[in-house]
Amino acid sequence: MLPGRHSVKTRASQTGSSSYGKLRLSLWFFFRMLKLRHTRPLFVGGTRYCFQHPDHASRCVKVLRPDRTGAARKLLRQDFKRHLPARFLDDQRKEINAYRELLTRPSEALWRHVPRYHGTEETDMGIGIVTQLMRNDDGSWPQNLQSLLPQGMTEELSAGIGEFKRAVKDLRILSRDLLPHNIIAVRERGSYRVMLVDGIGNAELIPISTWWQFFADRKTDRKLRRFEQRCALLLPTPSS
Ligand SMILES: Nc1ncnc2c1ncn2[C@@H]1O[C@H](COP(=O)(O)OP(=O)(O)OP(=O)(O)O)[C@@H](O)[C@H]1O
Numbered sequence: 361m362l363p364g365r366h367s368v369k370t371r372a373s374q375t376g377s378s379s380y381g382k383l384r385l386s387l388w389f390f391f392r393m394l395k396l397r398h399t400r401p402l403f404v405g406g407t408r409y410c411f412q413h414p415d416h417a418s419r420c421v422k423v424l425r426p427d428r429t430g431a432a433r434k435l436l437r438q439d440f441k442r443h444l445p446a447r448f449l450d451d452q453r454k455e456i457n458a459y460r461e462l463l464t465r466p467s468e469a470l471w472r473h474v475p476r477y478h479g480t481e482e483t484d485m486g487i488g489i490v491t492q493l494m495r496n497d498d499g500s501w502p503q504n505l506q507s508l509l510p511q512g513m514t515e516e517l518s519a520g521i522g523e524f525k526r527a528v529k530d531l532r533i534l535s536r537d538l539l540p541h542n543i544i545a546v547r548e549r550g551s552y553r554v555m556l557v558d559g560i561g562n563a564e565l566i567p568i569s570t571w572w573q574f575f576a577d578r579k580t581d582r583k584l585r586r587f588e589q590r591c592a593l594l595l596p597t598p599s600s
């Protein structure tokens with residue numbers, strides 16, 4: 361049976377209203393989305409671009425570089441990881457999960473050593489992680505340990521690194537390898553506040569360190585020992 365005039369009209373108006381709805385939704389997303397693509401990042405890491413948040417000067421937005429997405433990295437892998445779903449190689453996703461876990465902790469103290477997390481936002485370069493943007497007390501950008509340590513160790517820096525290591529252990533801040541270029545030293549009235557800005561979370565494929573504290577503690581000790589060795593290697597050699 362052919363549809364009557366009325367039913368055709370209803371279907372047509374339904375289709376019209378649903379595509380109108382979709383258009384409105386896409387426009388809403390487009391206008392709400394942070395526009396970063398044509399702005400200059402503050403920092404370019406090996407994996408991500410770090411932009412100042414367009415609406416909050418004291419926050420940064422980190423997005424994956426197009427060549428470092430899970431799918432892009434999967435293509436480059438030669439080992440078994442090329443057979444895993446792309447999400448297993450997406451560092452951004454892992455970090456979001458890690459931050460969400462930190463948010464469930466009652467401790468305020470951990471935000472002294474990890475930039476405060478402000479959630480995620482859609483951007484024209486994919487999902488962005490929004491965190492506190494750190495500055496030294498004179499307004500300059502903090503250096504990471506990779507660039508600071510070759511200038512030599514000072515009492516203040518050593519105290520800051522010591523406080524950071526204790527916090528990683530006591531507050532159980534799970535991390536991938538503690539690499540000096542992922543740790544910044546923020547100058548605060550004559551002292552240093554040392555913070556982990558990247559590599560937060562658990563890198564294990566099977567996250568036993570998230571499930572069992574015993575494994576987590578052992579792993580953290582190992583990571584801290586390696587971190588000390590990496591720092592020592594960066595220090596200038598004393599001239600004899
Ligand atoms: N919240 C922050 N406040 C101030 N500086 C920051 C912050 N986050 C990152 N930085 C600076 O930007 C650099 C790059 O950031 P990040 O380590 O997050 O990028 P990445 O691409 O993920 O790094 P990687 O090269 O380890 O993959 C850091 O080394 C640090 O100097």
Ligand SMILES: [Mg+2]
Binds near residue numbers: 405406541542558
């Ligand atoms: Mg990094």
